[in-house]
Amino acid sequence: MTVKELRERLDLQILSESDPDRAVTGGYAGDLLSWVMGRAQSGDAWVTIMTNRNIIAVASLADTACIIVAEDSAVEPDVIALASEKEINLYRSPLNIFDLCCRVGSLFDL
Amino acid sequence: MSEPVKFHFDVAGDNFSSAGEASVKVKKLLRQLSMDPETIRRVSIAMYEGEINMVIHANGGTADVVLYPDRIQIILADTGPGIKDVSLAMQEGYSTAKDNVRSLGFGAGMGLPNMKRYTDRMEIESEVGKGTTVTMEVFLPGANA
Numbered sequence: 083m084t085v086k087e088l089r090e091r092l093d094l095q096i097l098s099e100s101d102p103d104r105a106v107t108g109g110y111a112g113d114l115l116s117w118v119m120g121r122a123q124s125g126d127a128w129v130t131i132m133t134n135r136n137i138i139a140v141a142s143l144a145d146t147a148c149i150i151v152a153e154d155s156a157v158e159p160d161v162i163a164l165a166s167e168k169e170i171n172l173y174r175s176p177l178n179i180f181d182l183c184c185r186v187g188s189l190f191d192l
Numbered sequence: 193m194s195e196p197v198k199f200h201f202d203v204a205g206d207n208f209s210s211a212g213e214a215s216v217k218v219k220k221l222l223r224q225l226s227m228d229p230e231t232i233r234r235v236s237i238a239m240y241e242g243e244i245n246m247v248i249h250a251n252g253g254t255a256d257v258v259l260y261p262d263r264i265q266i267i268l269a270d271t272g273p274g275i276k277d278v279s280l281a282m283q284e285g286y287s288t289a290k291d292n293v294r295s296l297g298f299g300a301g302m303g304l305p306n307m308k309r310y311t312d313r314m315e316i317e318s319e320v321g322k323g324t325t326v327t328m329e330v331f332l333p334g335a336n337a
Contacts, residue, residue, distance in 0.1 A: 094300065114298075114300040124229065135208075139211075139215070143237050
């Protein structure tokens, strides 16, 4: 599944979408950035409520397929600009983390 | 045999927003050199954790990356307060980071453990009051290290 297909099926809001054809191979949820870097896999859709600038570096370095900000958590314009600059797919959803993860999981038959 | 390729970065101590810039640059450089993606991921995550540690605890420092034919070496050096008990600091979940750092999603006590997890060799030299030097190596796939 591509990031674009995931975004369409979960009805996600686009904050930045530089690489819509990137393959999504799984999911990971977490807000502690080191935890995410230690455990998330390359190609995961990363679900979080954390929205500071460091999430862009973490997504880039951990090589996740996209970031999905849950619960409509506020994202500052400079973070969105940074996501575009670093070519990170950044989306948002009003669902809470649990519901969002259930939806992501259902797409992967988890 | 040609000299190994070296990169040097200064890591600013007071700026969380720019923390990780050196790691992102290294990631880009390794990608340009067509290194395999998992090696790039391991090197850049280990280096990022080290950078963040220097920002949190040591008011910055330096990062040197050396590309050998069989391995990538990362040396992070600071003149910060040093680590009192290295084996305690290596335990997952142990952290001395302050609340403002935790509110950003850091300080979970995973930095050093992640650096060890993602590298093949890691050495910490630290003296309280003098500073800390962390040397990490990631072996390249297929290299007989």
